[in-house]
Amino acid sequence: MPRVAAHVLLLTVIGASVAPSLAATVSEAEKLLLKGSYEECIELAEAEIEEGIRLEQWRHVKAEAELAIGRYADAMATVEEGLESYPQSIRMRMLAHQVFRFNGRDELAAMHLGRVGQLIETRSRRYWSTNDLLTLGRYLLMQGEDARRVLELCYDPITAQHPDFIIGHLASAELALEKYDHALAAQTLESAPEAAQSDPRYHYLLARAFADGDPKRASAALAKALELNPRHPESLLMQVERLIDAEQYVNARSLLAKVLEVNSKHPVANAYQSVLHNIAGDEQGESSARNAALSSWKSNPEVDHTIGRKLSDKYRFSEGADYQRRALEMDSGYLPARVQLAQDLLRLGEEEEGWRLIQEVSATDGYNVVAHNLATLHDSLVKHQVLADDAFYLRMEQHEAAVYGERVLDLLSKAKQTICEKYDVSIEEPVVVDIFPNKNDFAVRTFGIPGADGFLGVCFGNVITANSPAALGDTKANWQAVLWHEFCHVVTLKKSANKMPRWLSEGISVYEELEQDETWGQRMTPTYRQMVLDGEMAPLSELSSMFLAPKSPLHLQFAYYESSMAVRYLIENYGFETIKIILDDLAAGVSINEALVRHADPLGKLNSGFQEYLTSEAEGLAPKLNWDEFDLPPAAEADAVAEWLEGHPDNFYGLIRHAQTLQRSGDWQAAIDPASRLRELYPEYTGAGNAYTLLSQSYHELNDEASEREALEALAARDSEATGAFFRLAEMAEQNQDWGAVLQNAERLLAVDPLTPIPHRYLARAADALEQPTSAIAAYRALLEFETSDPVNAHYRLATLLQDEGRRDEARREVLLALEDAPRFLDAHKLLLELVDMNDEAPSTDAPSAEHGERESEGQTAGDAETASEEP
Known part of the structure; x- marks a missing residue:
């Protein structure tokens, strides 16, 4: 049906909608359907139909129940009988379209869908009920009508005119979820009538709406x-x-069995079965x-x-993309597959095709939030600067x-050399690294x-996305540690063929941070100590579950820490080579638990051993x-x-508070004693109220510079973010x-902000004084x-350094820029x-000029330069 005609029709019928009025026995049948008593529902509906009750809704409720338990042939018979009785019903035709597809009758299904369009074209004023209007909206969506228009012209008027009509709210919310508009879905559901509380579909959609933003509420709704x-x-x-995401595959299979017990043909349930077989390395089971x-x-x-979406969730983007292509071979207009394929390709670094698909989806479906966000991001990405070599883009x-x-390229090159050699991995293709100054741009590119x-960063294999320091606001993070962590993922994902569990992947990356720099990574803290002793740790074999819906950001950070400790436990007890062998086994399709049993110990022994190990670490934290x-x-x-401290001698919290209260009262000398005691008993603590900060503050106020510096x-030797x-x-x-020391601390500052x-000014002066011209x-x-720099002196000092390096053309450019101001x-x-005279004496040996950055000199200031001489 032409879209223009559909819009006209919508405007015609909206005002005529009325709420449906069903017989009590139909309501009883619908209640049976909603609570899962599908067989009873069918029996009740069948009895009424045999009695000759002339009510179309009996056929709908009976067919829906038959579909729910996989009796597709029976559902087709129900629909065929319904079509004979109600040949002009667009609802029955839409139901027929669905039922005939599940019976492998694609041509007949398409015929009934086409008949819906014909009926709407020729008998538009007949279809005025709310159910018909909902059917009309669904039909228009299938025809590619703009989803926002359907909401505005079809679904929204239903919920506005008939707020007690539950299905209207559910249809609107479901459409919003399909377009990734979770906020609108939640808002729509929250405005639903009180009666919706007794409908499982309402709570299911609510769980989907809150799945990402409010996991606790989502779990309660589910x-x-x-x-x-x-x-x-x-x-x-x-x-x-959720269980698959948490790598609880045994429980996932058990729950799937419940679904398949109701309907052994359920397509999505069997798709998840296929995913589980793939994860287990069972190709035959996957295909079956x-x-x-x-x-x-x-x-x-x-x-x-x-299948493809869940494999992509497991970072198997290549396999996921292949499945999306299969889906599109079946239905080239299936937008979920097109969006997922585009994201898979972008995560694989196949950007030309990925961005093209995103632009196509965005043009086709203007309401698709993911496609719109990515298309908008692409427009800003093209303005970014590219720095590339053979290894990185x-x-x-x-x-x-x-x-x-x-600096980023140098850090990444060092990471590649170090980690690839350590794990015996060769990476031939350039790794794509996108760094975003806006956290929402990072989120859109990533999720x-x-x-x-x-x-802070995410790795997809050969693609890394990261927040720049500008995106973090007041939060401080060492970007070098972040990129080292993410590149470690590149290596371990490559070695394991993207088949490693989340805990092992994150655990190795945090472990390697500390291996590279003892100020990076995570260590036992007072908070982690308490969490371990309170029993909040997970067994080693179930660690990945901690990354799924953590109670708080703190619990998510604890998951990273515990995972790194699990890796350390394995290395200390079974050797580093065991980790490499496990990764090789994973690449070959061996499950993580089987690999652990092969090369370490039975899971029970591993779990108990790791619990004792981590508990010992917690109890051993500043034991005095x-x-x-x-x-x-x-x-x-x-x-x-x-x-209070007299009754709790050497109390961690008391020592901090004592030093702080003494400092607040101005007794800087007295504050040194509790701060020194804290340092003596817990020298590795660098968190809030740490001894080094307390001591340096007191020494600063007492003008004891040597002690302050010490x-x-x-602190600087223990904390990479102590700016x-x-x-x-x-x-x-x-x-x-x-x-x-200036150079060292300038480098430390540059690694954070x-x-x-x-920090660049400090570095320039220090490197200049130390005769390190390159730096x-x-x-x-x-x-x-x-903009806040002194450009005259910076250009002048830069010119001097370039002259000393024999780069005369660049030096002349910089000195002319100084003279310009x-x-x-x-x-x-x-x-x-001098540069002109030198140019007359010998040809230039300059390398190609690079764009100037910025630098500052200890020499004459711009103000001095103006008055230094009247000579031209």
Whole structure:
């Protein structure tokens, strides 16, 4: 049906909609259907139909129940009888379209769908009920009508005019979920009538709406749906999907058995069976389950889409993409497969085809949130600067690329050399690395939708996405540690053929952070200590479950920590080579638990051994400290805290509070004693209220610079994100002309926040003084990228360094830039004359000129340059 005609029709019929009025016995049948008593529902409906009751809804409820238990042939017979009785019903025709497909009658299904369009064209004023209007909306969506238009012209008026009509709210919410508009879906459901609380479909859709943003509420909604209907297939399958995500495959199979007991032909249930066989390395089982899923409807694109989507969730993007292509061979217009394929291709680094698909989907379906977000992102990505070599294809915002892009490439190159050699992995194709200054852009590139708080970076295999320091706001993170962590994923995913469990993948990456730099990674903390002793740790064989719907961001971080400790436990007890062998086994299709049993110990022994190991680590954390809870009010003064400490000597929390209260009262000298005691008993603590910060503050106020510096250096040696310490150390070192220390702390600062000029200024001066021209030139170029710099002196010092390196053309360019802003700068004129004379004496041997960055000099200031000489 032409779209224009459909719009006209919608406008015609909306005002005529009325709420349906069903017989009480039909309501009873529908209640049986909703609570999962499908067989009873069929019996009741069949009896009424045989009695000759002339009510179309009996055929609908009977056919839906028959579909639910896989009696597809019976459903077809029901529909055929219904078509004879109600040949002009568009609802019956749409039901026929569905039922005939599940009976392998694709041509007849298409014929009935076409008949719906014909009936609407010729008898538009006949279809005025709410059920007909819903049918009309579904038909238009299948014809490619814009989803927003269907919402506005069809579904929204139903919910507005008939707010008690539950199905209208459900249809609107389901459409929003299909387009990834979870917020609108939740809003629509929350406005549904109170009666919706007794409908399992309502709670199931609510669980989907809150699945990403509010896992606790989603779990509660799913539990309620299954309380109302323990056989509700969609809710059971959502639980199955969660179990697969958590790598609880035995439980997933058990739950699938419940679904298949109700309907052995269920296409999505059998698709999940196929996924489980794939994960287990059972190709024959994978194929057999897929065939079962397609046994009734051979061209059902949802089957291959579901298999592929779950394989992609397991980072098997190549296999996932193949399945999406299969789905599209069955139905080229199946948008979920097109969107998923586009995302798979982008995660595989096959960007040309991936972006083309996204643009096509966005043009076809303007309401698809993921496609719209990605299409919008693409428009901004093309403005990013590309830094590339044989190993990496790095994209960054232009300013950031100029400021620290080369540092990123150097870090990645070092990671590749170190980690690939360690794990015996060769990576031939360039790794794509996208770094985003906007966290929502990062989230869209990574997940398709905004809202990835808590993620610093993500690796898909040969593609890494990461937040830049600019995206993190006040949060500080060492970007070098983040990229090292993510590149480790590149290596281990390659070695395991993307078949490793989440806990092992994350555990190795955190472990390798600490192996590279002892200030990176995660260690036991007072909070983790308490979580372990409170029994919040998971068995080693079930660690991946901790990454699924964690209680809080803290619990997610604890999952990373515990996973790294599991890797450390395996290495300490079975050797590093065991980890490599396990990864090789995973690549060959061996399950993680089987690999652990092969090369380590039975799971029971591993679980108990690891529990003892981690518990020992927790109990061994600062064992001489008292860990009793500090129960004084926040306003307690120093004397009250000191008195409390008498009853809790060497209490961790008390020592911190005592030092802090003494400092607040101005007794800086007295604060040194509790802070020193804390340092003595727990030297590795660098969290809030750590001894080094307390000590350095006291020593600073007491003008004891040597002691202040010692405390800050001790902190800097333990914490890669202690920017306050780095700044102060650089400042003191510069005052003492300790250029080595200035250089060291400038580098530390740049590893956390390279987007401020101060660390580049420190680095430029230190490298200049230490006669390290390569570092000095790079630092001055970076400094020139900031508007707050002194460009005259930066260009002049850069010109001087370039001259010393024999890069005269570049040096002349920089000195001319200095003179452009300070035309009376005498030293710059002298340097320019030298460069001209040198040019007359010998040909230039310059390398090609790079774009200037920024740098600053200790020499004459721009103001001095203006008055230094009146000579031209």
